[in-house]
Amino acid sequence: MLTIALGILMSAGGPAQGQSDVPRFEVGAQYSLLNFDTFAQFSKAHRRESGGGGRFTINFNKYVAAEAQIDYFPNDDIERIGPFNVPLWGSKTLTVFGFKAGIRRNRFGVFAKARPGFIHFSEVPGFSCVIGGGSWPAAGA
Helix, strand or coil: CCCHHHHHHHHHCCCCCCCCCCCCEEEEEEEEECCCCCCCCCCCCCCEEEEEEEEEEEEEECCCCEEEEEEEEEEEEEEECCCCEECCCCCCEEEEEEEEEEEEECCEEEEEEEEEEEEEECCCCCCCCCCCCCCCCCCCC
């Protein structure tokens, strides 16, 4: 049965042609992984987050394009400190934008990207600071 279906599909098609024109706009969706270090003395200093997002590209020509991407990582981190659960970092939204340039062939391309960006944390760990043993500014100054 599979052989018959493949035979019908192969005989029904015409000659294959690659895309000769580059589309002006491209829209895509992706799955993303975010790895970052907190540089703090939490139990999990290295974090790995899983999320998804979308990408929008404007092709100027066959070799150069502008690109913007946004990813959302929904996991909220919680750190157990003694009897308390302290929320850390919350959900994350990552946005990058910039240019890509490279060589595009019929079936593949090789590109370099320069895309600075921003990351937003829905929560930032709170710390209290206690200053003691004197007054500010120092007496007699």
